Amino acid sequence: MTPGGRRGRYDSWRNRERYHIARTLGGNDFSEIVEDCTVSEGRRKAAPVRRRGKRHWALRVLGWMAALFFLGVIAVSAVFFIGYQTTDIPDPNKAFATNTTTVYFSDGRTPIGSFYDQNRRSVPLSQIPKTVQDAVIAAEDRTFWTNPGISPSGMARAAFNIARGQQLQGGSTITQQYVKIMYLTQERTFSRKFSELFIATKLSREKDKKEILEGYLNTIYFGEGAYGVAAAGDAYFSQSNPAKLSIGEAALLATVLNNPTRFDTDSTEPAVKQRVLDRYRYVLDGMRQTGTITEADYAKWSKAVPPLDKKPKANRFKGVQGFLLDMARKELSRLGVPDDQISGGGLKITTTFDVDLQKKMNASIAERPKKKGDLHIGMASVRPGTGELVAVYGGPDYLKNQLNWATLRARPGSSFKPFAVSAALQNDFNIYSTFQGDSPIEVQGHKLKNEFNKDFGDVTLKEATEQSINTAFYDLVDNQMENGPAELVKAAEAAGIPKTNALERGKDNPSTVLGPDPYASPVEMANAYATFAARGLYVPVHTIKKVDYPGKAQDWTDAKLPRKQTVPQDVADQVNYVLQNVVDGPNGTGKLAKDLDRPVAGKTGTAGGVGVEHRAANTKCDGCKDGSDTLTSWWTGYTAGYKSPTDSKGLSTSVLYRAGKTGESDLDPYSDDPAFFGGNWPLRTWLAFMDPALGSSDKAEFDQPSDDALKDSPMPTNTLTYPPTNPPTNTPTNPPTNTPTNPPTNTPTNPPTNTPTGKPTKTHTPKLPTIPTGGPPTPNGGTVGQ
Template sequence: MSEARRRAVPARKPKKHWALRVLGWLAALFFVGIIGAVATFFIVYQTTDIPDPNKEFATNTTTVTFADGQQALGSFYDQNRHSVPLAQIPKHVQDAVTAAEDRTFWTNPGISPSGMVRAAWNIARGEQLQGGSTITQQYVKVMYLTQERTVSRKFQELFIATKLSRSQDKSKTLEGYLNTVYFGYGAYGISAAGDAYFQQSDPRKLSVQQAAFLATVLNNPSLFDINDPRASKRIVERYRYVLDGMRQSGTITQAQQTAYSKSLPKMNMKKKSNRFKGPNGFLLDMARKELQRLGFDEDQISGGGLKVVTTFDLKAQNQMVIAGTQELPKKRNNLHVGMASVRPGTGELVAMYGGPDFLKSQLNWATRPARPGSGFKPFALAAALKDGTSVWDIFQGDSPIEIQGQELNNEFDEDYGDVTLLKATEQSINTAFYDLVDNKMENGPAKLVDAAEAAGIPKTKALEIGRNNPSTVLGPDPYASPVDMANAYATFAADGMYAPVHTIKKVTGPDGKVLWSEKSLDKQKARRIDQNVARMVNYALQDVVEKGTGEDAKELDRPVAGKTGTAGGVAAEHRKANAACDGCKDGDDTLTSWWTGYTPQLSTSVLYRAGTTGEGDLDPYSSDDAFFGGGWPLKTWLAFMDPALAGQPDMGFQDPDEDELKDSPTPTITPSETPTSTPPAPPTSTPPAPPTSTPPTDKPSTTPTGKPTGKPTRTPPGWPFPTGGTPNTPDKPGGGDQ
């Protein structure tokens, strides 16, 4: 055979690169996955039945009990409902709701693909599941499913919403939604909402502005609470968003949108339920807010049939109400008391008194931040001990002291000579603490703030500004509330172990399943203050009781530690006159007065304030030189603690290391000024004798005669520069004293 006739050998095909083969397999798997997902979706879709509506939805009462789980505190069954047909709900009301919640309601398939992606992303990140983003999904969740937040429940919601959208007319779904959605204040449905906010139960009589407002709050009745001053900006922004959606849909014109956006409609709120009446209304309100922080939504809280066990002890609460309403000065008009008691080591809020009647005023004086005054000195003590300072180190006790070119004073310009840190704590000597924090400690104010936050004082903007404020040691700004102070001092009582303060012990669903327990807070408990530092603080604060500004606490007849605190400044009623005389009244008034005292079993803080906003002058309520914390606040504290601890063992505090109690022969910190006389050396086991001059007596007067004519001039001890106060405190606070 000739060469020409031979068949040519075909050329060998080159192999594909391995990367191309991998991409091919991945593409194949991707398409198989899509096909599988689509097939699964249609199988599940076909087998999903729309269940019967939740017939018990309207009667699922959430009950709240005291800590024993038996005694009723109250309930959140506030449901006010009256269904109306869609024909009686005008178009502008319907449009307002769809503009707020689901602008594609009339055209979407009942679910939101973007909402599904967002939910999947949150699941993948381990975050809390979000609610349905369409009106159909929200309606399905309320009427056909349970309120539990699980992956399976979320997928049920998606499939039922899709099927309902295909099988039921959209108008029917919107009608059901408008008659079941929660608008806050116990109002379920548009009719009840109109009645609650405007006392207008007929939707046909709601104006465009009223409809837009109701559509605004239904998104999150707690976040857009009209009675919460902090929510005002959010409400206006959301309200304008709703109006813009109504304009886009053609419901209103551009001119109407502009006119309506200028202000919210005038409210005509219906009277609140009596279940919040009295001092216990503050407990219910606080429990409700904590449930919201824990992730329970309004539907669950008001209509989910929950059983909520709080941390409040019935006996202790009753005793606190008696103390807060009866153990007061005779002059009580516009006088406010806030009290809180925390169990050390657990963070349980055992009792709280926020005011006499929640229905008359929602200002909770137990949770409202105030100037802690010298109540902040124990945190300075803790910071100094951590920094290596001894309680036997010597500091300047005479007044004034110069700090960064400014002269700062003791209360009434009292002189004490050179004093130990123990004596400075016992007698609450301002200049010694200025010397400690601002002269002897590097970055002293910042270390003080660290210690306060470690103990449990919340991190706030005002407190963070205090890192650069020389007068932070005297608590010149609203850093803490009685609840905060009680919990922070409880950290000392628990040998430095911090526990988050809370009001909820356990939440169970209608089926008895535990939905949340305080055990989940255990991971937040930690030793934030060194054990020996905490014990030294307890040792020093027991001296405050034994022979210092809190001597009357000895009447409890058991080991007690504590600290007085008052903050001076210019009261609201004197600020105009003070401005006219160029600050001549700076520091003349007592704005807050505290006693925070504790045993190993209970830490309780009592705060007195005056005036409509709590910025009035306390001094006219006492015949003493000033309204000191060792007076009425301590007396009110005793009226609670004595019966609250009755029958409990007389537990003492653990002693600090022996070496810490011994006097150092050579002080590690020298006095800031040359001492005029050598202070007596303290014995090995006992603190040094008190100075010859003593502070004004803090005993309360049962028959106040008003502000005495011969009241000494009170030189303001606080830093004279602005200290970052809240909008409610426009003056420059004078800081703390005794």
């Protein structure tokens, strides 16, 4: 065919078509019209091609996604089917009979004691009333009667936790929990979880639900060493017959079995009590929804948890060691060890408690006022740079009183001032910055005073800390430092004081520097000061060193503890320098610590308010007793010797005195001082422990601050001296056998010569709440400065 053949005819025909279209549209120039038509036609054809391409790409992606989804479903189904078919229900655990868990001191050889032996008594389901059955189902697995033995939502939650790198958690059905107890181990691994799912599914198909529920109710751990509902009723309510349990008692047992430590019915902490009540009401609500109880029953029982009638704890908790066992148990639970394993898993628990130091601390409590009554001592000692709680005194006998005075938080008073020093040094102040020492000082429209309203003139930060001058610290935190209270709280939390609601409120509180709320316990205060002793290295305080499981061990010290430089090293060195002056300075409130005959840094603290026994009268007289009582009295001090986390010879020890059944009574009647100052009895008790605890160990010195930090010093930087080997003749090493009528001449309070013979009224700080967890203070109450 010639070149002008078919293709030529096609082009000629297309041009004629364009020509006729153009003439119809009114065009004249054929070439322009053809060109325009060609471009227009090209544009018309190009757009649809692109749109079809986009749709095609999107459809292909959706197709691949759908294919992958269905392949995934098929794969999961295949895995589950194969796993189900190849999994046999094993014989019940012969090792379910629990083994005693033993707790040791840090040497791993000397036992502190053991946890509960197994307490279990099985009863048939026919003897367990419907209220008890339904309470447990409402708490743990509301779809128990209809589900296939597993919970897809629980599986999803477990997968999510694994993806986040967290420990595999619960969310299991009653059937799964029963399988874990009777057929598997307690370890939380992915393979064990899959075995649990397959066995639970098969067990749910092959066994009657009533049989599974009966087995579960007779084996699940309820706390207090009780396995099964019959033993639990006996342990919590002295009622071994489940048929005689009330609705409320059944609901409370179902409440605690979820986590006996988290839902601790013995706890006095408001947050834990509220947590128990909320869970208890959740259980009752589930019983109401299923028709087990009526609206009237719910209204009656949901008002409060029923009263407990527990049997006395075993003698193994008698004495001081009961507090050590209780603290170890609570920490194990926080670490994720299941409660039933803690009680009967046959574990070997090695704690951080040093047997020799613990004996010395127990003996040191004898150094106290002769008048005892309801006088309480809380004491704790931490190894700087390690976070190890090496000794603790929570009370004389855990069986007689479970209030642990070493872990209960209290008002720290002036013990909080070192954190203000740390905050100041990190906010362009130095230890020779000057502040107002005269009394009173005006803060946010309120006139706040020094102890005994004494004037000191302008003072440096170093002098203000040495003599515990309140107005200087008010001037620093509330007047001169930008966002002072918030910076103070930030510095306290960096050192190791826990972040609590009470402390967070302090960010807007003009009295935060004098610790008017229960910010810290002796354990927490000792560890926060230990951060300074370790040159700013913070390690969480802990009591568990190692856990030996049957067949394996886990070292919690290395595996679980973060170490972080939370305070700059140069700042920590300066804080240590300033706090040494509290002991060595001519007017230091802690100069009695010179008797230790080695470098010591520390701080006194007393917090005032109105004792619980005076609050009714104070209300009647419109606050006339505000600030007249001493509610807490502290000495926290530490020694040098820290080189590294594996080479730390020093100790940081905190001593707290409180009075009254709840620790809210007046301390002043126990001392002949103008007030129960921290520089007297708390410091004496501290000495009675630290002297034998440190013995003849090296008398290490603290690292000196840099020359730049001390360049504004009014005196040479090497003038800081330590006490002579023999203490001054007028400094009694032991307290006098008879309480003197007048305060000893070395009492580190330096009251003015015109100190009134009667008890002073401490009215220089905002008013304290009448309970430790009260809200923001108002003027004219009292936190004592020393």
